[in-house]
Amino acid sequence: MNNDRHQGSSEITQLIIEAAARARAEIGGVSRKPASSKAAKWPIECQIGPGLEGAIACESKVGYVNGTEGLLSYRGYDIFELCAYSTYEEVSYLLLHGNLPTADELREYEQKLVQYRHMNKTLRLLMSFPVEEMNAMAALRMGTIFMRQEFTYIDKEVAKPDLNDAISADEDSIGMETKPSGEKRAIYEFKKKKKKPKKIDAELDDASGLEACYHLIAGVPTLTAAIARIRQGLMPYEPLNDLSHAGNLFYMMNGRRPTPIEERVLDVALILHADHGMNASTFASMVVASTLSDIYFSVGSGIAALNGPLHGGANERVLHTLREIGSPEQVPEWVRTSLKAKKKIPGFGHRVYKTYDPRARILGPLAKYRCLGCAADIQNLIGTAEELEKEVVSSLAEEKKIFPNVDFYSGVVYTRLGIDPAMFTPLFAVSRVAGWTARVLEYMRHNRIFRPRALYTGKFNQKYKPLDER
Numbered sequence: 134m135n136n137d138r139h140q141g142s143s144e145i146t147q148l149i150i151e152a153a154a155r156a157r158a159e160i161g162g163v164s165r166k167p168a169s170s171k172a173a174k175w176p177i178e179c180q181i182g183p184g185l186e187g188a189i190a191c192e193s194k195v196g197y198v199n200g201t202e203g204l205l206s207y208r209g210y211d212i213f214e215l216c217a218y219s220t221y222e223e224v225s226y227l228l229l230h231g232n233l234p235t236a237d238e239l240r241e242y243e244q245k246l247v248q249y250r251h252m253n254k255t256l257r258l259l260m261s262f263p264v265e266e267m268n269a270m271a272a273l274r275m276g277t278i279f280m281r282q283e284f285t286y287i288d289k290e291v292a293k294p295d296l297n298d299a300i301s302a303d304e305d306s307i308g309m310e311t312k313p314s315g316e317k318r319a320i321y322e323f324k325k326k327k328k329k330p331k332k333i334d335a336e337l338d339d340a341s342g343l344e345a346c347y348h349l350i351a352g353v354p355t356l357t358a359a360i361a362r363i364r365q366g367l368m369p370y371e372p373l374n375d376l377s378h379a380g381n382l383f384y385m386m387n388g389r390r391p392t393p394i395e396e397r398v399l400d401v402a403l404i405l406h407a408d409h410g411m412n413a414s415t416f417a418s419m420v421v422a423s424t425l426s427d428i429y430f431s432v433g434s435g436i437a438a439l440n441g442p443l444h445g446g447a448n449e450r451v452l453h454t455l456r457e458i459g460s461p462e463q464v465p466e467w468v469r470t471s472l473k474a475k476k477k478i479p480g481f482g483h484r485v486y487k488t489y490d491p492r493a494r495i496l497g498p499l500a501k502y503r504c505l506g507c508a509a510d511i512q513n514l515i516g517t518a519e520e521l522e523k524e525v526v527s528s529l530a531e532e533k534k535i536f537p538n539v540d541f542y543s544g545v546v547y548t549r550l551g552i553d554p555a556m557f558t559p560l561f562a563v564s565r566v567a568g569w570t571a572r573v574l575e576y577m578r579h580n581r582i583f584r585p586r587a588l589y590t591g592k593f594n595q596k597y598k599p600l601d602e603r
């Protein structure tokens with residue numbers, strides 16, 4: 134089962150296998166099957182909380198999360214198995230296509246990724262802005278829009294959907310802002326997609342197709358590494374064609390080739406962040422795609438949503454927290470004070486997982502791997518993280534089901550790979566772009582514009598008063 138790419142990192146494989154065994158032991162043996170994997174008969178009934186909590190918005194075969202048992206799988210493959218034996222290239226292909234690639238398919242896909250890594254025009258556009266003064270995620274979002282310029286014909290008049298094809302249900306004819314009674318109709322739909330005219334410039338392709346997904350999966354790492362370099366006042370590195378996806382990302386961020394262990398650790402981190410159900414950033418990208426906007430705009434909105442501290446922005450905060458605590462000895466007092474002040478501790482808790490996040494089970498051992506040989510400040514960081522985990526779990530696990538989430542150890546892992554905290558969330562996007570694009574592609578096959586409602590609780594029959602009477 135061993136992957137040729139993992140020859141120099143068999144100890145990492147072993148760590149993951151051990152983490153999987155621990156997870157299995159804790160959930161009581163072999164993972165149970167999902168309760169149901171049947172297609173739904175729409176409309177379906179489900180309990181919905183504010184923020185659409187609990188709402189089922191669509192069907193998907195891309196990935197499965199079971200928050201009670203701590204299970205995560207992509208296209209039916211358990212996350213521990215993918216991390217132990219696969220690579221990010223295989224996993225992103227799997228998410229997009231639904232099956233693992235054959236040797237030929239993998240070769241062809243890897244060649245595409247290598248080709249699309251080179252984005253001189255996009256980087257030239259990016260560097261014409263003051264990226265070093267910008268939030269790294271804002272710069273990344275801007276960069277994806279520049280990528281769009283390289284790869285889209287959709288802005289041309291001929292490519293726009295024909296308004297005569299629009300089925301426009303009268304929005305006011307159903308009580309949209311009152312109690313829901315299950316209307317099924319989308320607000321705007323297009324009967325047919327306009328075919329790409331033959332005369333379109335050969336360089337420009339369909340900006341919502343598979344090639345655009347490959348372009349984004351390959352290009353977001355180049356953008357991220359370039360942003361990291363520009364923020365340091367340095368020029369971006371050219372991608373190296375002989376390196377793997379993770380290896381090249383490491384090279385472009387650090388300016389040296391990674392060791393097999395560094396390459397593998399980054400690869401595993403990328404696999405772990407590639408997809409995770411209908412999280413906020415995935416949903417944001419799907420909402421944008423559902424309006425028949427394109428995949429670049431979708432990914433841009435995914436990046437925007439991921440930036441928030443309740444979502445992808447938490448890993449950067451974890452590192453600042455560990456530094457603020459200072460040392461393992463100060464953890465108990467710090468936790469007591471924080472919980473008393475009702476503060477949320479970054480890197481803990483999850484909307485879905487009410488047990489240990491399986492991704493944290495892998496990232497924890499990776500963060501601690503061979504830490505005895507590393508610099509004193511890194512050892513201190515790891516010691517503080519371990520102590521914080523113990524303290525928070527012992528205070529909050531039983532009562533509130535609060536455990537470490539994916540962000541808790543990822544910052545320590547990235548720090549050990551020489552990556553600046555400001556680049557942690559962009560790195561999350563580098564990986565998650567596979568999940569965003571896979572889910573958008575899947576949804577677009579049976580597109581229906583997203584259009585939930587708000588329950589109107591405001592006033593009626595207000596009379597307009599002129600300014601001088603108010």
Ligand code: ACO
Binds near residue numbers: 442443445477480482
């Ligand atoms: N530290 C301390 N207490 C917490 C934490 C935490 N990190 N998270 C939740 N709680 C407590 C809340 O205070 C609340 O307690 P209460 O019932 O006494 O009021 C209870 O647990 C439930 O919390 P909610 O906020 O309702 O849980 P929700 O499911 O809405 O939130 C979230 C999940 C947003 C992730 C939350 O746990 C949090 O803010 N964590 C810190 C930020 C973080 O790590 N985000 C990354 C998530 S992973 C990802 O997006 C990739």
